Amino acid sequence: MKRWPILLLIALGGCNSEPEVVFADAEITLPVDPATLPPGPGMEAVLANCTGCHSPSTMLQQPRISREKWQSLIGKMIEVYKAPVDKQAIPEIVDYLVGVQTAQAGSSDGAGQDSGAGN
Amino acid sequence: MSGKPGAGGSGRVSDHRLTRRVVLAGAGTALAAPALAQKLIDLGLPGGPSERLLEPRFPGKGEMIVQRIRPPVLETPMAVFDQGTITPNDRFFVRWNWDFPTRINAAAHRVTLGGAVARPLSLPLDEIAGAGEHVEVVAINQCAGNGRGLSDPRVTGTQWGNGAMGNARWTGVRLRDVLEQAGVASDAARVRFSGLDVPMADGAPQFIKSIPIDIARRDDVLIAWAMNGEPLPVMHGYPLRIVVPGWFSTYWVKMLSAIEVLTGDDESYYVAKSYRIPADPVTPKDKDFATVPISAMPPRAFITSHADGDAIALGAPLTLRGIAMGGDAALSKVDLVGKGFEAPCTLGPDEGQYAFRRWSVTLPQVTSDLIAIGARAANVGGEVQPSSLAWNPSGYARNVIERITLRVL
Numbered sequence: 001m002k003r004w005p006i007l008l009l010i011a012l013g014g015c016n017s018e019p020e021v022v023f024a025d026a027e028i029t030l031p032v033d034p035a036t037l038p039p040g041p042g043m044e045a046v047l048a049n050c051t052g053c054h055s056p057s058t059m060l061q062q063p064r065i066s067r068e069k070w071q072s073l074i075g076k077m078i079e080v081y082k083a084p085v086d087k088q089a090i091p092e093i094v095d096y097l098v099g100v101q102t103a104q105a106g107s108s109d110g111a112g113q114d115s116g117a118g119n
Numbered sequence: 120m121s122g123k124p125g126a127g128g129s130g131r132v133s134d135h136r137l138t139r140r141v142v143l144a145g146a147g148t149a150l151a152a153p154a155l156a157q158k159l160i161d162l163g164l165p166g167g168p169s170e171r172l173l174e175p176r177f178p179g180k181g182e183m184i185v186q187r188i189r190p191p192v193l194e195t196p197m198a199v200f201d202q203g204t205i206t207p208n209d210r211f212f213v214r215w216n217w218d219f220p221t222r223i224n225a226a227a228h229r230v231t232l233g234g235a236v237a238r239p240l241s242l243p244l245d246e247i248a249g250a251g252e253h254v255e256v257v258a259i260n261q262c263a264g265n266g267r268g269l270s271d272p273r274v275t276g277t278q279w280g281n282g283a284m285g286n287a288r289w290t291g292v293r294l295r296d297v298l299e300q301a302g303v304a305s306d307a308a309r310v311r312f313s314g315l316d317v318p319m320a321d322g323a324p325q326f327i328k329s330i331p332i333d334i335a336r337r338d339d340v341l342i343a344w345a346m347n348g349e350p351l352p353v354m355h356g357y358p359l360r361i362v363v364p365g366w367f368s369t370y371w372v373k374m375l376s377a378i379e380v381l382t383g384d385d386e387s388y389y390v391a392k393s394y395r396i397p398a399d400p401v402t403p404k405d406k407d408f409a410t411v412p413i414s415a416m417p418p419r420a421f422i423t424s425h426a427d428g429d430a431i432a433l434g435a436p437l438t439l440r441g442i443a444m445g446g447d448a449a450l451s452k453v454d455l456v457g458k459g460f461e462a463p464c465t466l467g468p469d470e471g472q473y474a475f476r477r478w479s480v481t482l483p484q485v486t487s488d489l490i491a492i493g494a495r496a497a498n499v500g501g502e503v504q505p506s507s508l509a510w511n512p513s514g515y516a517r518n519v520i521e522r523i524t525l526r527v528l
Contacts, residue, residue: 021248021344023225028178028353030221033188053319055188063166063273073275080388082320104168 038103042096045089053083064101070094160184160196162280163427164268179352181209186277190215190316191354195282200442201423204467204475205257206285208347213354214262214283216326216389219316219374223357230297230342230359234311234379237302244358247342251296256339258364258473259286259444260371263394263413266521267514272403274514281421281521286444286475289362291343295336297378303332309381310335312361312372324388328370329381330363339364339473342375364473365447367413367516369394396515403510415447417518418502420478420494427523431485437525440479445472445498446518453478456506456520457492464494488527493520 035051037043037060050059065073071094077083085093158173162184171184177191184194193213199206230247232240242250262283267276277283298310311329318325334340341362344351351357356373363370369389385391395410420443431437443453449472453464467477478494497503508519 018249018253021245021253023228023244023248023344023358024350025223025225026350026353026357027222030191031175031177031188054190057185057187061168061171061186061278062275063164063268063278065275069275080324080392081318082323084320 038100040096040099040103042092042094042099045086045092046096049083049085049089049093050077053081059097060100060104062101064105067094067098070097158182162268162278164273164278164280165271166273168278169268177213177354179209179354180213181207183210183213184280184282186279190218192277194279195285197280197282197421197423197426199282200421200475201440204286204442204470204477205347206287206475208287208349208352208355211260211285211287211346211355212262212283214277214368215316215373217316217318219314221353223315223353223374225358228358228376230375231377232298232301232380233377235304235307235382236298236380237304238300240301242297242300244344247292247297247359248344250300251292253290254293254339254341255288255290256341256362256364256473257286257288257471258339258362259284259416259475260362260368261285261416261444263367263369263515264513266517269517270510270514271508272510274512276514281517287346288348289341289343290345290348291341291359291362293338294340294342294361294378297342298335298380301380303380304382306382307332307380308383309385311379311381311385311387312370312375313377313379314356314360314372314374315376316374326372326389327387328372328394329379329385329387329390330366330370332380334363334366365415367394367416369413394513394515396513397511400509401511403512413515416444417446417516418448418450418496418498418504419444419446419518419521420453420496420504421521422492422494422523424479425523425525429523429525430528431489431525433485433527435485436481436483437485437489438479438481439492439494440477441494442475443478443494443496444475445496445500446502448472448498448500448502450476451497451499453497454495455480455482455492456495457489485527489525491522491524493522495520 033055035056037056074090078085159170162169173182186192186194191213195210195212199210228244229241264276265279265283266281268278309329309331311327313327316326342359343362344359359375360373361371390412394413396413398409398411401408421441423441424439443450455462455464462480464478464480495504504518504520506520
């Protein structure tokens, strides 16, 4: 391994000349999510099945999407992210989300797509 | 205002009454909604919902656009980018895919090196910091989905304006110096990182990401512990995060705890299934097309001196300024473009090829409304911002020219 001597020199250089980095313990307190949702039929199902893992804004900020898209997003939560969603509650959850978006939409009728985005 | 809601929205802050957003606490905690004014910002997302709260405050953070409280997703208001090319830590965007520990015991923290290495290791923090020369790089960290909320047609996912980006001075050691301690196998193909953030449900994919070995060995790819001269804030990945200048932030794994050398493809979810873009251009109607992992960033530019709909003075000169980036290659030029005109902009100091760079331009006399004007960046690799959106179903890598309209008084 002819590269070794060079690497060792670099490593030693690092130890001798670089300033010491101090790593202290660190702690923060995150704000509590009040998990507020607009009232509507199915709200309890959403609180019971969705907002345990993520804030309601995850859903409430989405562009207006179809019932089928909501269904597929919930399916992705269950299949990919292993969300412990009560399957019996899915129709109620979908009804709620569609209802909220209809109320939210006002004059807009823009339709979005399921991006499959991780981010 | 007839201009398209480009440029990440107007970024206007306004006070609205709670009546706009009917609030009801869950689980029977009925709230007698107090008529408190809440500070909202409008991101100008086509079709909405477009307004976001600027609260609650998060530890170590100033005023941020709260996209999500848990796990935290915070966006930088566009006005911050007008203040300088370095984004202060307390205004830097935050994005976590999963919950993460809020307490770090530094003495107990280890980074393991495993996979295709000669000597698997478990290194404490001081050994990481002692692994090689300390290196500083000024680099933009930008979410792959930055600007997704401006997609037209819209797509689901985090509904960002254009503030899921920031530019900081990162300090750390070269990843390759740490890798050499473990001895990388000659057939190494990729290097994968994981952090302390973990999925909430058993069996869900951990947020782990990998980069090709040639990228991992680059001179400027770091394991960083400092951000703008301060220890990494917990929300930004204390004690260590990966820095890959020129690449989207999905690879800049936070709270680094494990490094794994792979000899083949990475089949893990967030590389093989998610954070992927079409291999070739697609339309919203296309299905089942080939995809590739998102990686290097394209050039982008933003007008920061004015917001969409701002008033300008007729007959007076007008100076516009903003920031621009070259992406994974140095910025070469910025032009102000509008209907029937192009004006070359003056570039500010060069703080490195991966950093934001100021631009400005002065129009000698305003003679009419300036409709759908935008700044257009180009990089030395020959990439130029397109005038129409390269739409993709995940809303990734947006770099269409961001346009605003300014009206004469």
